[in-house]
Amino acid sequence: MSHKKKRSPNTHNDTWVVVAADSAVEAPRRKDGDPLLVQLRNPCTGVASLYMFGSDDAHLYEVKAFNEDCHSWFIGQTVHRDGRLLYITPVDPLYHLLPYLIKVAKEGKFQLLQQMVIDEDFPVCSRLLNCKETKASLGLVAEEKEVAGQKFYRYSQEKTMEWLKKKVDKTVKALKNSNISVGGGVKSTTYIRVNQECDFCEEDYLRYAHGLISEYISEDLSKDLLKHLQLPEVLSPNEAEPPSKKRKVSDKPVEAGEDYTKFNSTDFARKPPKKMTAAQKSLAKVDKTGMKIMSAFFSPKAKTEKLPLGWQLWEVSDSTNASPQLLQSQGS
Amino acid sequence: MSRSLWLMIARVKLLFFLLPERLLRFCLAFGFILLRMCSNASVITVQLGSLGQADKPQIHLLPCEIEHDGPAEVSRYFTPTVKDHKNEMSVSFRGRGLKGAEINCPQGYTGLVLKEDNKAASDQEDRTVRISSVFHRFTYWNLETKPNSDDGVVMAMTWPALAEAVSVC
Numbered sequence: 115m116s117h118k119k120k121r122s123p124n125t126h127n128d129t130w131v132v133v134a135a136d137s138a139v140e141a142p143r144r145k146d147g148d149p150l151l152v153q154l155r156n157p158c159t160g161v162a163s164l165y166m167f168g169s170d171d172a173h174l175y176e177v178k179a180f181n182e183d184c185h186s187w188f189i190g191q192t193v194h195r196d197g198r199l200l201y202i203t204p205v206d207p208l209y210h211l212l213p214y215l216i217k218v219a220k221e222g223k224f225q226l227l228q229q230m231v232i233d234e235d236f237p238v239c240s241r242l243l244n245c246k247e248t249k250a251s252l253g254l255v256a257e258e259k260e261v262a263g264q265k266f267y268r269y270s271q272e273k274t275m276e277w278l279k280k281k282v283d284k285t286v287k288a289l290k291n292s293n294i295s296v297g298g299g300v301k302s303t304t305y306i307r308v309n310q311e312c313d314f315c316e317e318d319y320l321r322y323a324h325g326l327i328s329e330y331i332s333e334d335l336s337k338d339l340l341k342h343l344q345l346p347e348v349l350s351p352n353e354a355e356p357p358s359k360k361r362k363v364s365d366k367p368v369e370a371g372e373d374y375t376k377f378n379s380t381d382f383a384r385k386p387p388k389k390m391t392a393a394q395k396s397l398a399k400v401d402k403t404g405m406k407i408m409s410a411f412f413s414p415k416a417k418t419e420k421l422p423l424g425w426q427l428w429e430v431s432d433s434t435n436a437s438p439q440l441l442q443s444q445g446s
Numbered sequence: 447m448s449r450s451l452w453l454m455i456a457r458v459k460l461l462f463f464l465l466p467e468r469l470l471r472f473c474l475a476f477g478f479i480l481l482r483m484c485s486n487a488s489v490i491t492v493q494l495g496s497l498g499q500a501d502k503p504q505i506h507l508l509p510c511e512i513e514h515d516g517p518a519e520v521s522r523y524f525t526p527t528v529k530d531h532k533n534e535m536s537v538s539f540r541g542r543g544l545k546g547a548e549i550n551c552p553q554g555y556t557g558l559v560l561k562e563d564n565k566a567a568s569d570q571e572d573r574t575v576r577i578s579s580v581f582h583r584f585t586y587w588n589l590e591t592k593p594n595s596d597d598g599v600v601m602a603m604t605w606p607a608l609a610e611a612v613s614v615c
Contacts, residue, residue: 195512
């Protein structure tokens with residue numbers, strides 16, 4: 115859009131709005147046991163992302179940013195330009211240990227954890243060993259041997275698959291409790307939530323949960339998990355999606371609450387309308403082509419599978435300019 | 447004899463010519479690695495002790511980017527014009543009608559505003575942030591559309607529950 119006013123880059127940023135788990139901001143037991151924001155290797159992408167160690171490294175948290183275009187905050191009597199909302203939520207440190215365990219698994223030896231979890235690029239990763247969950251549940255992904263009071267570990271693919279399957283089951287339960295729509299339409303972000311019709315099949319839930327978990331594991335593990343869950347690999351989106359989309363549009367009436375014409379395309383993508391008036395029905399045709407374009411836009415890469423949520427949460431990493439290095443906003 | 451001497455000088459010259467560049471390249475490469483390592487290794491401490499002094503301001507999420515960071519007379523020009531009719535909030539901001547709603551932080555979660563008072567001179571340094579404000583709810587504003595459960599920020603608030611299912615074993 116040529117008429118769009120160019121915005122000056124947001125270079126100065128010293129304030130962040132976050133929603134943090136209460137456990138992350140509980141008072142530390144020691145005076146110098148404050149939580150630490152650190153960069154760790156993202157177990158899915160391998161690039162640096164922002165995480166937080168709770169007081170005394172007891173728990174690990176991930177930091178994700180909810181980021182919509184053109185938002186700013188009023189905080190009391192100040193303006194804060196960066197409209198992001200960061201979420202600090204607990205994350206299982208095992209996701210982060212797995213890549214290190216798998217890396218040395220080829221040697222087939224039992225090893226000490228301290229020998230395996232070493233990363234020149236991310237020296238803070240050794241703090242992962244202090245997490246409570248690490249000690250408690252490492253046996254869920256590795257075989258354990260105790261020799262002379264020391265514990266040695268070896269990565270186990272079977273155990274890991276079982277562990278991940280339990281995660282999927284748990285996520286499916288959480289999805290069913292929430293009113294998140296898990297049907298195929300979600301993948302295009304322009305989905306219509308029909309609250310009264312909760313007839314998503316079990317496979318939709320499984321796939322959605324698998325997609326969520328895949329954001330925490332490597333691509334290889336994600337594929338193995340898909341096999342373990344006995345889910346067939348998704349057909350190439352080009353073959354599978356357009357007909358189903360078409361059916362969705364033509365079979366069920368699109369419900370819209372407000373006037374379509376008020377929205378530009380990006381607004382529409384983000385805020386699906388609910389009810390439909392007669393005037394809007396005539397716009398359904400325009401809509402269909404729009405959806406086609408959307409699916410074409412999202413389909414070619416397998417990555418779509420990894421973004422199963424209708425809304426976007428970004429990893430806070432230095433690889434995306436939406437969320438630059440260590441909270442340092444360099445503009446978008 | 448003289449021929450081989452010249453050759454030697456030429457070689458030495460060549461060596462001198464090459465050396466600084468090589469050195470520079472090496473340093474650059476090394477420096478880059480060092481810098482990257484340091485920035486990955488640097489940590490930001492969240493000073494929890496500051497929680498006691500944190501204020502509890504009103505917070506609004508606006509549907510526009512304001513190219514400013516700093517003080518503004520929000521309570522003089524913005525909050526007095528907020529109308530609250532039967533739980534439907536509206537306000538006129540710069541001639542635009544905004545429709546808003548209050549949104550709560552999920553259970554077990556607290557809203558914080560983190561502030562870095564002393565900006566680190568380089569990204570190698572360890573940094574500290576303090577908690578300048580605490581909130582449990584805020585008001586988000588849509589441009590003209592009525593707030594509903596499909597709004598991005600409402601959906602985003604379901605993330606913590608999901609994240610816990612994905613992560614807690």
